[in-house]
Amino acid sequence: MRDVPVRPGSYWMEYGDDTARPRPPDGLDVDVAVIGAGIAGICTAWELARAGRTVALLEAHRVAAGVTGHTTAKLSALHGNVYQRLRSTRGAQGAALYARSQQDAIGHVVAVCQELGIDCDLERFPAFTYAETAKEAHTVEAEAEAAREAGLPASYVKETGLPFPVAGAVRVEDQALFHPRKYLYALVADLERRGGQVFEGTRIVGLREGEPCRLTTEDGRTVSARDVVVATHYPVFDRSLLFARLKPHRELVVAGVIPAGQDPLGMYLTPEGTTRSVRTAPYGEGQRLLIVTGEKFTPGAGRVGERYERLETWTTQRFPDVRLTHRWAAQDNEPTDGVPFVGALHPRARHSFVAAGFNSWGMASGVMSGKLLAARITGEKLPWTDLYDPVRLKPLKEAPSLMRFQAAAAGHFVGDRLPFVTGGGRASAIPPGGGAVLRSGARHVAVHRDEAGELHALSARCTHLGCLVRFNDAERTWECPCHGSRFGTGGEVLQGPAVHPLERVHDIEEDDDA
Structure with a gap:
């Protein structure tokens, strides 16, 4: 196996600042404590600060450096073949609310960029879910119909900007691409201007719910807050058995420079095989950075180096002029019914909330989560609040995925010990x-x-x-x-x-x- 001729590390992580943010003082007391400074946590904290709440944002490592710093950064409401599934599991109204909420998140990013003057390489492009085989093209065509019924500006096409033929594709207009850390660093700066406090190197290991709630850090400090948001990607406090309703997966990313004239002018995804996702980003005069994602696998599945090579080979075959420069990996969690869990942490929770299960679509869903959780904490209710409520449990709809997720976990727990x-x-x-x-x-x-x-x-x-x-x-x-x-x-x-x-x-x- 030849080495991938690229440097390890996310392209997005090359942007940032050297601001040293402290740990919180012992006994800190705020209106809201948000655990996790990825896109969901930052957006939630910022929305609440803008609403007049005192906020502490608590991050175990560095701001926007975890999953958010290793994303492909698509702001899209077209999420593979999700609308066919939603129409089946949540009905036509549920699919429509999902589409509205995701479109609203994209529009919100555009509006916030204008409001704060954020330069985050925001670009508007169509999104595509494509198929290369005739068999899969039928599924894609059905997805175009389901997405259209859900209210998206979707169409079924057989021509795209990709440099290779496709059998068919869903096309949704006016989606967006951006640089996530440029956007989120601007939100953090505005959060701090509004009096919000941001702490890094602060791992939360304990949560005692009550009025107020009390958090405990790994070095024994305490933070009190009327409301707590757990935005740690996978919930570190699981009081509604979300661990049984989430399945983790990793995906690999390779990136490289192509001439601007070879830009496929859109964001692309095929669910076939181990998935392939394609987008570009600005990268100097006359060039674009091609970003290709794929090789989905369960954490710990092994032979990751071979998976990188397969992804690199696919990329160089489809884009022969690419000069590879970066490689990294991302992780996310698939929810049992395809809809993220955003809302109360458990059925009896009154002041603790969670955002999780974005299933590789964390950019728009993270922004959506910030708006939804801020609204709940300030006493409002968005039209799609119930759709995302973690307390929902529809046994007949979720049972097949629930059993599959837990069978896999049980297999590892028992089988790996043989x-x-x-x-x-x-x-x-x-x-x-x-x-x-x-x-x-x-x-x-x-x-x-x-x-x-x-x-x-x-x-x-x-x-x-x-x-x-x-x-x-x-x-x-x-x-x-x-x-x-x-x-x-x-x-x-x-x-x-x-x-x-x-x-x-x-x-x-x-x-x-x-």
Whole structure:
């Protein structure tokens, strides 16, 4: 396998500032505490500050540096073949409300950019869901009809701006592309001008609901708030069993420079295979940055390097003049019925809220979540509030996905512990840069060998619910296949729902079984 000739790291992450934001003072008291400074958390905090609330935005790492910093940044209401599914599971009215809410979010970004004078490379383009095979073209044609019935400006076409033929495509007009961190940094700056407080390096590990609610950080500080919003991508506090209704997946991204004249002038997605998504962004005079996403897989599925190569090969075959420059990965969660969970954290919650399950469409859905949650907290109700309510549970509609999600998680929880899964080999067989789960007596140990040859050993039990982690060979991380938690090779939490690091193990030897 040849190396992908690109530097690892998200293109979006190259933009930012060096502002050092502190941890909160112990005993901080605000109207609303928002946990998570991705697009959903930032938009929620900003909307509430604009409504006159005192707000604390609490981020475990850095602002807009998690999933939001690794997106493909499409602002679109066309989400694959979602409208056929919604028409079946939520009815024609539900599909129409979904379309309205997503279109409203796009319009809101445009309006906010004008209001605050934000230069975030905002561009308006059509969005396409396309098929390359005649069989899939029938599905795409049906999606065009469903999207049109839901109120989108959708049509079925057989010609696109792609440099290869398609069998058919849904086309929805006047969608948008933008630079997410340029937009969100501007919102954070305005949030702080309005008196909002932003804290980084602040992992929240405890939530006591009440009046007020009380949050606890990993270093023992407390924050009190009348209302709390959990916007941590995958909920770190799960009191409505959302972990059973969300399935994590990762997707890879490669990006490279193409001549501006080869821009396909739109955003494209095919659900065929392991998906392919195409868009471009401004990149200097006479050039565009081509961004291609695909190779969807469950965290911990392995052979990530091979998946990158497949995505690179597809990109260079379809766009022969591309000069690849970047690669990165994104993660999201699929909800059981295809609709994000935005609203009350659990059935009895009065002052705790959640936003989760954006299923690879987090830009428009994150903006939508900010408006919806701010409205709920300030006593308003948007037309689509009930559509997204996490408390909803429609057993007949959700049962097939619910059973599929939990069967997969149970398979990992039980099957990964069988001897033949982790046996066969020794720590001495792990190459520099590699990792494996070893059996050391009755326990499972996650062992990584760094480039200098030193072994680093951790408990292989995810600190969320105890599933066994697996090694990602391309990103050199430990990943939980059950609920998507990710850890560095030193055990540190990179991505929740886990909030505690993997425990270090100190007695692994070269001849331990692997």
